[in-house]
Amino acid sequence: MNDFSEIEAELRKLRPASISQDLHVRVERALASTVSTAAVLSRPRRRGNLWWSLGLSLAGASAFVLLGLAFLEEAPHPTLPNVAQDRSTPATVAQPNDNGFRPDALTRVVYQRRDEGLIFSPNQSEQPLRRVRYDTRETMQWRNPQTGASLRVSYPAEQVVLTPVSFQ
Amino acid sequence: MASVLTEEDWKSCFTQLGPALLLFARRWTHSRVEAEDIVQEAFVRFWRRQHSIENRALLYATVRSTALDRLRRDQRRARREAAVARDGDMHCEPQFTDLDESQQLLAAAVERLPDEQREVVILKIWNELTFAEIASVLEISQNTAASRYRYALGTLRKTLQPHE
Numbered sequence: 001m002n003d004f005s006e007i008e009a010e011l012r013k014l015r016p017a018s019i020s021q022d023l024h025v026r027v028e029r030a031l032a033s034t035v036s037t038a039a040v041l042s043r044p045r046r047r048g049n050l051w052w053s054l055g056l057s058l059a060g061a062s063a064f065v066l067l068g069l070a071f072l073e074e075a076p077h078p079t080l081p082n083v084a085q086d087r088s089t090p091a092t093v094a095q096p097n098d099n100g101f102r103p104d105a106l107t108r109v110v111y112q113r114r115d116e117g118l119i120f121s122p123n124q125s126e127q128p129l130r131r132v133r134y135d136t137r138e139t140m141q142w143r144n145p146q147t148g149a150s151l152r153v154s155y156p157a158e159q160v161v162l163t164p165v166s167f168q
Numbered sequence: 169m170a171s172v173l174t175e176e177d178w179k180s181c182f183t184q185l186g187p188a189l190l191l192f193a194r195r196w197t198h199s200r201v202e203a204e205d206i207v208q209e210a211f212v213r214f215w216r217r218q219h220s221i222e223n224r225a226l227l228y229a230t231v232r233s234t235a236l237d238r239l240r241r242d243q244r245r246a247r248r249e250a251a252v253a254r255d256g257d258m259h260c261e262p263q264f265t266d267l268d269e270s271q272q273l274l275a276a277a278v279e280r281l282p283d284e285q286r287e288v289v290i291l292k293i294w295n296e297l298t299f300a301e302i303a304s305v306l307e308i309s310q311n312t313a314a315s316r317y318r319y320a321l322g323t324l325r326k327t328l329q330p331h332e
Binding site for chain 1: 186191200208215265278328
């Protein structure tokens, strides 16, 4: 091994060509852009904050939707028992049709309630009425018990409820 | 644990290691400009991954993988480079500076070494890697690295003997 010490010493005297100033500048620029990019994109703590705020936003949005739904479910007038949401088998369409489908459910969801105030008949002879308009979406579902197939129809609907008002 | 390096640390490190990295990168290209591109890309890649600069073997492995990636990316250019190398024009740009007459002979002998021997010599002499590190960089065994090194030095010594 020691036989090579002389040639190793000679080799170490050779000086590799130095890097150009241009390469220095390019690397410096690349490192600088890496630092600035990393500061924006790859800092773990910032990423954690992002997820944290995203989670909070989603939780807030969910709470808002739930409150809205709760409000809408309470919205129908007390004299309108079927308006808010009803899932039942309509008795009037309970007979199976020729295809073997039986009515399975009827769902009515109220998504808007507008109180339009009192209305009076032109001749003032009748009692005033309070008019409340409900925008709903009704969904009817049929099911074939033999095949398990189901058919669902959904459509928007509007319902107007007039309630007599008595003044005392 | 790897210490966090500031930008200034990396600059001084690059100034120190740059020439040897460039020499190593010339293994895959005979153009100094392209070798500089390889070194730049590898060094920045190494920096982005926040590796410890103490891990020299990984730095050189990054240079090697970067060079191989570029070769795969541009096979046509690689073939052109190979053709140039066959024509004997591959050493038109000097890899060493400030050479006296005997050093010029030695430098020319180094450049004539087979690639696999020359890269071991470069990593050992000018980058001061151990055989274990060289084996890691080149994905060969330590024995193979040491064997190539001895073979290369034997060749170089023979080259210089008539002039001594």
